[in-house]
Each structure stands twice: as C-alpha cells, then as structure tokens.
Amino acid sequence: MKANAGNASGIQKKKMQGYVGFSNYPNQVHRRSVKRGFNFTLMVVGESGIGKSTLINTLFDTKIFPDREEMPPSAEPIKGVDVTSMSADIQENGVKLRLTVVDTPGFGDSINNEDAWQPILENIESRFDAYLAQENRVNRSKIVDNRIDAVIYFIKPTGHCLRAIDIEFMKRLHTKVNLIPIVAKADTLTARELELFKAKIMADINYHGIQIFKPVSDEFDDPETVSDNREILSKIPFAVIGSEKLVERPDGTMVRGRRYPWGIIEVENEEHNDFIKLRQMLLRSHMEELKDSTDMVLYENYRTQKLLSMGHVQDNNVFREFNPLVQVEEERRAHEAKMQKMEAEMTAVFQQKVQEKESKLKLSEEELYARHKEMKTVLEKQRSELDEKKKRAEASVRPITPMEQHPTKGKKKNIFSGF
Amino acid sequence: MSAPANDSQDYVGFDTITQQMERKFLKRGFNFNVILVGESGMGKSTLVNSIFSSHLVDSQGRRTAQEVIRKTTEISPVTQTLEENGVRVRLTIIDTPGFGDQCNNEGCWVPVIKYIKDQHAAYLERELKPQRDRVINDTRVHACLYFLNPGSRGLRPLDVEVLKRLTEVTNVIPVIAKSDSMTVEERTVFKRRIKEELVFHRIAVYPYPSEEDGEEDRLLNSSIRDLVPFAVVGSEEIIDVNGTPVRGRRHGWGVINIFDEAHSDFVHLRNFMLRTHLSDLIEVTSQRHYEQFRTSQLRQIKELRAQQAAAAASGGIMGSMPQQAPPQVPAIHQSMA
Numbered sequence: 093m094k095a096n097a098g099n100a101s102g103i104q105k106k107k108m109q110g111y112v113g114f115s116n117y118p119n120q121v122h123r124r125s126v127k128r129g130f131n132f133t134l135m136v137v138g139e140s141g142i143g144k145s146t147l148i149n150t151l152f153d154t155k156i157f158p159d160r161e162e163m164p165p166s167a168e169p170i171k172g173v174d175v176t177s178m179s180a181d182i183q184e185n186g187v188k189l190r191l192t193v194v195d196t197p198g199f200g201d202s203i204n205n206e207d208a209w210q211p212i213l214e215n216i217e218s219r220f221d222a223y224l225a226q227e228n229r230v231n232r233s234k235i236v237d238n239r240i241d242a243v244i245y246f247i248k249p250t251g252h253c254l255r256a257i258d259i260e261f262m263k264r265l266h267t268k269v270n271l272i273p274i275v276a277k278a279d280t281l282t283a284r285e286l287e288l289f290k291a292k293i294m295a296d297i298n299y300h301g302i303q304i305f306k307p308v309s310d311e312f313d314d315p316e317t318v319s320d321n322r323e324i325l326s327k328i329p330f331a332v333i334g335s336e337k338l339v340e341r342p343d344g345t346m347v348r349g350r351r352y353p354w355g356i357i358e359v360e361n362e363e364h365n366d367f368i369k370l371r372q373m374l375l376r377s378h379m380e381e382l383k384d385s386t387d388m389v390l391y392e393n394y395r396t397q398k399l400l401s402m403g404h405v406q407d408n409n410v411f412r413e414f415n416p417l418v419q420v421e422e423e424r425r426a427h428e429a430k431m432q433k434m435e436a437e438m439t440a441v442f443q444q445k446v447q448e449k450e451s452k453l454k455l456s457e458e459e460l461y462a463r464h465k466e467m468k469t470v471l472e473k474q475r476s477e478l479d480e481k482k483k484r485a486e487a488s489v490r491p492i493t494p495m496e497q498h499p500t501k502g503k504k505k506n507i508f509s510g511f
Numbered sequence: 512m513s514a515p516a517n518d519s520q521d522y523v524g525f526d527t528i529t530q531q532m533e534r535k536f537l538k539r540g541f542n543f544n545v546i547l548v549g550e551s552g553m554g555k556s557t558l559v560n561s562i563f564s565s566h567l568v569d570s571q572g573r574r575t576a577q578e579v580i581r582k583t584t585e586i587s588p589v590t591q592t593l594e595e596n597g598v599r600v601r602l603t604i605i606d607t608p609g610f611g612d613q614c615n616n617e618g619c620w621v622p623v624i625k626y627i628k629d630q631h632a633a634y635l636e637r638e639l640k641p642q643r644d645r646v647i648n649d650t651r652v653h654a655c656l657y658f659l660n661p662g663s664r665g666l667r668p669l670d671v672e673v674l675k676r677l678t679e680v681t682n683v684i685p686v687i688a689k690s691d692s693m694t695v696e697e698r699t700v701f702k703r704r705i706k707e708e709l710v711f712h713r714i715a716v717y718p719y720p721s722e723e724d725g726e727e728d729r730l731l732n733s734s735i736r737d738l739v740p741f742a743v744v745g746s747e748e749i750i751d752v753n754g755t756p757v758r759g760r761r762h763g764w765g766v767i768n769i770f771d772e773a774h775s776d777f778v779h780l781r782n783f784m785l786r787t788h789l790s791d792l793i794e795v796t797s798q799r800h801y802e803q804f805r806t807s808q809l810r811q812i813k814e815l816r817a818q819q820a821a822a823a824a825s826g827g828i829m830g831s832m833p834q835q836a837p838p839q840v841p842a843i844h845q846s847m848a
Contacts, residue, residue: 141662160664165711169668203669204615249692250552252572256580256614277662280692282760292574299576350694353773355765363763 129188132379133177133219133238135269136193137212137261138246139200142276147244147334148193150348150359151371155336156180156193170198173208175215192238205257209264216240216268220394239391241382242305242374243269246276247329251289254296262302268390270305270382272374273297278331278365279350279357286331293329304328305385307378317377324373330366335359540592540599542649543793544630547604548623548677549658550611554688558656558745559604561758561769562781566747567591571608581609584622605652611669620673627652627680631804651801653792654717654784655681658688659740662697665704666712674714680800682717682792684784685709690742690775691760691767698742705740718788719795735783744775 136144145157156178177194194215199208219239226235243265247258262271273293275281281289297304306328307321338346339356349358357364374382547555556570568589573580588605605626610619630651637647655677660667666674677683685705690698709716716739718732746769749756759768769777784792 139663140667141660141664143662163664165665165708201667203672204617206614208614248552249689250550250572252552252570253574253576253578255551256612259580260614277692279762280689282762292576296576352691352694352765353771354767355762357762357764 126187129190131190131192131237132383133192133194133241134374135196135212135216135240135243136246137196137199137243138276139248140197142246142248143334144195144244144246146336147246147276147332149336150334150367151374152180152182152191154180154182156191157195169201172202173198173211175211194240200257206260208257209261212261213264213268216265217394220268220391221398223391224395224398239386240269241379241386242272245271245273247273247293249275249277249280249289249331251281251285253292259296259300259302262297262304263300266303268394270385270390271303272305272370273329274366274370275329275331278333279352281331290329290331305378305382307373307381320372320377324369324377327366327369330370330373332367332370333357333359333365334367537597537599539646540601541793542601542603543789544588544603544605544650544652544654546607546623546627546652546655546681547658548607548610548620548655548673549688550660551608553658553660554745555606555656555658557747558686558688558743560747561745561777562784563593563602565593567602568604568606571606581612584608584610584619586622586626603650616669619669620676623673624676624680627655627677628804631680631801632808634801635805635808649793651796652681653796655683657683657685659685659705661687661690661693661701661742665701666708671708671712671714674709674716675712678715680804682795682800683714684717684780685740686780687740687742688745691744693742702738702740702742717792717795719799731787735779735788738776738779741776741780743777743780744769745777 134148136148138144145160148156174197175194176197177192179190179192182189182191196212199205199212202208216239223235223237223239226232245258245262247254258273262273265271275286275289275293278286307324309318309321313321333350335348335350337348337350339349339351340346341356341358347356347358348360349356359365359367362368545559547559549555551572556568559568560566571587585608586605587608588603590601590603593600593602607623610623613619634647634649634651637643657670657674657677659670674683674685687693687698687701693701718735720729720732744760744767746759746767748760749758750761750766751757752759752766752768757766757768758770759766759774761767767774769775772778
C-alpha cells in the first residue's frame, strides 16, 4: 500500500486492528487469470537460416514451426518479406497459454533490403489498429489481443559492429515494440570473441539511440529479484543456440545440444550459451512486464499519436463536475453576462458617435458665426465708406434732387443684394 | 620405348627442361593474385592469413559504432613477397570491403568485376604495345575465393547474381569460412544443395573439367569438386592442446584444430590452391579467361575500326585513313562493364 501525502489529497492512512482479509485479493486475481488463460505474441526477425524456427521450438519445447521443406533449386525465392503467424495452445501446471509466433520469412534475403522493415512495421501497427477498433466498439466484452509483445531480432555472429540492415530495422521499430536483440548461432564465437562482439553491439545500439527491452528493478523488488535482474542485464544481448535434437554426452546423459567433431555444445548449459537467461527473461520473469509494457506504454503512445493525427482535440472541460441544474444556471449567467457586455459596448459606441457629431456641428457653427461676423464687419465698413462719400457729396454740391439720391440707394441695394 | 640411361651416348637430355624451368622460376619468381569476395564478417581475412600462415591482411570490418558503414564496394589490394625454399612469390590479396554490407546491394559487384576486367585490359594493352616488356607484370586475378553464408538454404539471390558474373572472368572457388557453426550432417546437406544450385544456374566453378586431363588429374579434380564448397575454419591463433601447439579455436565445449580433416576442409583447400593447382590456376586464367577477354576486346576494336572506316568513307572526309593508333583498350572495355 502506497503511503499518501497525508491529508493534502483527502486520503488518510489508517491502521487496522485485526485481519480483514483483502490481502487475499491478489490470489483471487491469480485464480481468475489462470481460469481465463493468457496469451503471448512473439515475433521473430532475422535472415533465412539464422535459426529462428529452431530457437522457438527449443524455447517452448514444442514443435511450433515444422521442419523446413526442401525446395528445388528452380523454386523462386520469396520476393520481399512475408509475415505469417502460428498459434499453439500449450499448458503447463494448469496454466493455459495461447502462444502466437509471428515469422518474417524473406527478411534480409533479397539483394535490395532497403524496405525490408516496412511490412513488419505495418503488421505491428495493424495489430494496434485492430485493438483500437475493438476498444471503440459498443460491445467490448470480447476483445482479442494479438498485439506483438516482443520482437526477437537475430543478429548474425560476424564479430564486427552491427550491419546496416540491423541498425535500420531496429531504429524503425524500437518505439513500437519491445525489442530483444540476440546473437544467433553463438557456437561460432569463442568466449573472448563473444565478449568483444557484445560490447560492439551495445556500443552501436547506444550510439544510434536504439531502445531495447531491459529488465529494471525498482524499490519494491526483493534482493533476489534485483540480483537476478542484474545478472540478466549483464548478458544482454543474449548469445544463444537452439536444438531440437538430443545428443549423448560422454557420461551417457542425453541433453539437448549440437554435436560437433570437436565436442558437444549444450543448449541448457549456461557456460556454453545464454539460452537459459533468454528463457528466464522471456518466460519466467518478464513475460508480464513485456505484456504490460506493450499495453501501457507502446500501445498508448501509438494510440495517442494516431488520435492526434486524426484531429481529435483533448477537451478537458469534460472532466469538471457534472450537475445538470448547476450547468444550466451557469450557462444562463454566462449568457446574461455576455448580453450585458454587448449592451455596454453598444452604448459606449453610441455615445462616442454622438459626441463626435456634436463636436462636428459645433465646429461648423463656430465657423458660420465667424464668417457672419466677418461679413458684418465688411458690410459695416462699406456702409461707413458710403456714408462718408455721401456726406462729401452733399457737402460739395447744392441740395440734390430726389432723383440723384436714388442712385446711391440703388448702389446700396446692389451691395446688399449680394446676400 | 624405354628411356636410355642418363649418361649413355643416346641420352639426349631434354628431360632436364623441368629443372631449367625451375631455375628460371627461382630467379624470376612469380605473381599470384587472389581476390576475396564476401560480406563483412564472413572470415575472409582470417582465412587468407591462415592459408599463407602469416598476417597478410587486416580485417576491414567495422570496429566502432562511430565508423560509417561503407556505401560502395572498395577494392583494396595488398601486395607482399613471400619466400619459401628459395621460391619467391609476389602475392597480392585483393579485399573487397563494403561488398554486400548495405541495405541495398544492387550493383555491389560492379567494382569487383570492373577491377578484374581492368587487370585483363592492362595486360592486353601491354601485350599489344609495339615494344613489349620482356616480362609483363601479371596483375590478373588468378583465383577468387567467394564466401558463402553458412546456414542459408542454399545460394542467396545475391550469390547467384554475383557468381554468374564472377565465373565469366576468373576462377571462382566457393568456400564457407565460418563453418564451425554447422554440424557434419548440416554441412553435407548444404554442400549437396549448393552443388545442385550451381548446376541449375549453370555456374561453372573451378576446377573445370578438361579433356586434356590425364587419369589421375581427373580423379583429383573430381575429388576436389566433391568437396566444393570448402567448409573451412580459419585461425590466426596457436593454442595449446595438451602440450602440443595447435592452430585452431578454443571453445568451452571443445577445441577446433583447423588442420584436422574431420574438423574442416582447410587442409584440402590449402593443398588444392597452393600445392597442386597453383600453376594451373595461373595457366587457366591466362588461357581461358584472359583469352576470352582478349577475343571479345579485339573483336570490338575491329568492329569499331570498321565503323570508323565506313563513317570516314561515307562522310567524305578527305584522304586519311583512320590511324593505326594503339587500341584504346581500357576505354572500350569500360562500356562493357
């Protein structure tokens, strides 16, 4: 039980007085899982003849892959890469396992292997898509999980660094599957050569930023698990051989192995190869972790990417408190506030416009007034001028006839008629 | 017809020609050129160094992550002079790093074929010179060790393409270098399979059957052809096995002695290449592959000249016939490659 941050999140830690019994829950889960059975999907990738079928048959001690049939020389080699799968229901100690092994014949066998990884990646993604589609169904009671839980990648025992095709494949797939690279045909290399080879492989993997599956220990594991994990980690990548045949050792015992003129290499001898470690990691200790990683990490990443790319937008409003009345009230208030805001805005705009018009009119008023004044002064001026002229004219000349007065009036009129 | 005794009057003495030739050989020495064709990590360098019991070539494989993967096949010849019992050989090993190492290996054989043809061309050019050297330095490739992938069903598509082209220009000897990953049964099945496929694709590997062969030659050749492809293990290390030094490999489950016939065909390969068929390899290169090349080249030159003459005559160019210049051998053959 994880310790919580006290009362901050509202969860309190309580101590119990007696035995309640919910600690039996894991056993119930266990029983249910055993009844339901498990499934595990493994993919093997490597060039033809590198030992894929033999290793699978050896790992599960069952002939999952039949013997390779002898094809005549005229048979056309596979063009490109095929992806085929075999399923087997196997049982051990009452635990049922539906094992599916996906084979990839043709990988790396052509002259041009540039796109050899593509059909494999498409297959992996289509399995994710199938699962996604099932999750979105209305009736989800029966979901079939055939997502790839792990890919075992077979590396040729050259002794040098990784080949171009190895690097290309792993870079393309490491974010979509749990990648477990192994050194195939480990009986070709001496112990010293193997050590150097593994170091070169890991250097290449780290250099190219390739993520491979590694067992990690966290603080909850007991010391035995921690040391087991560390041992497994020290042997990665595993150098393995496989054999379906039994051979007789000098002391008479029969073991699974390969007989050479110079000796017998035993499959299950840890000093001869890392088969035991591979089996341990794959089946005995980390099968659950592989499935978990596929479900929680790899699948989720794929799903997120896919949905985002399809245009889904994460709407976080969905997650607030949902109470219909409150929501209606909120909506009403929001609407009202909006209306008020609009009103205020409009008023403000109106006011502004009115002011503008007023000031404009005022301006023109002033203008007119000024003009009026101007004209008046001009007029006054003219009048006074004319008055003067009149006086002068009267002074210089005798009393004028009424007819002579008229022209000046007429003149005056002319000036004023300018209005 | 019984041969008279060496010191009698009737003894002519032309049978000493073999000794005369030997002396000539000792003085002059000879060239032997071998090309290694196979992907990186197949064991080419180790095998060659084992055959000649000396560190002649370094492995050109990628050693660190920072090294870039080669984008094309490179040709890197290394020449050394070896001497054994007064006999000198100018040995050239031509490695082909980058062959078959990329994702897309289309055309990765082109630099190899070109190199082999270039050597034929160079030899032809020197032969056709009005003033020839007395001894032409023979850079023609006498043998090609082609490295097969152990464990494959048979020949891979790349193998078929390359072998078809290689066998047209040089003597090809197919080998499986890291054969310690195959049990005896697997080896037998694989060899049978390869032989079937070679016949099916009409790929002629060395040694070639020939009518000139005497009875014992024929037996020898057929026993060698039985072994093809040679399943060998190479080693540059001498390890200690119960006090005796052994050239081999030490595993946790046993020690491989490369000279042990039960462990590998190494001894057969070495004897075949050096002890019995060395001069034959050189001779066949000269008589078969070089002659083929020469014939096709000269024919092409003849055609070209005829075309030029026709063009000159019809084009109305005044007077002069095309010059009797030395033929542009390299230029022509490049268009063939």
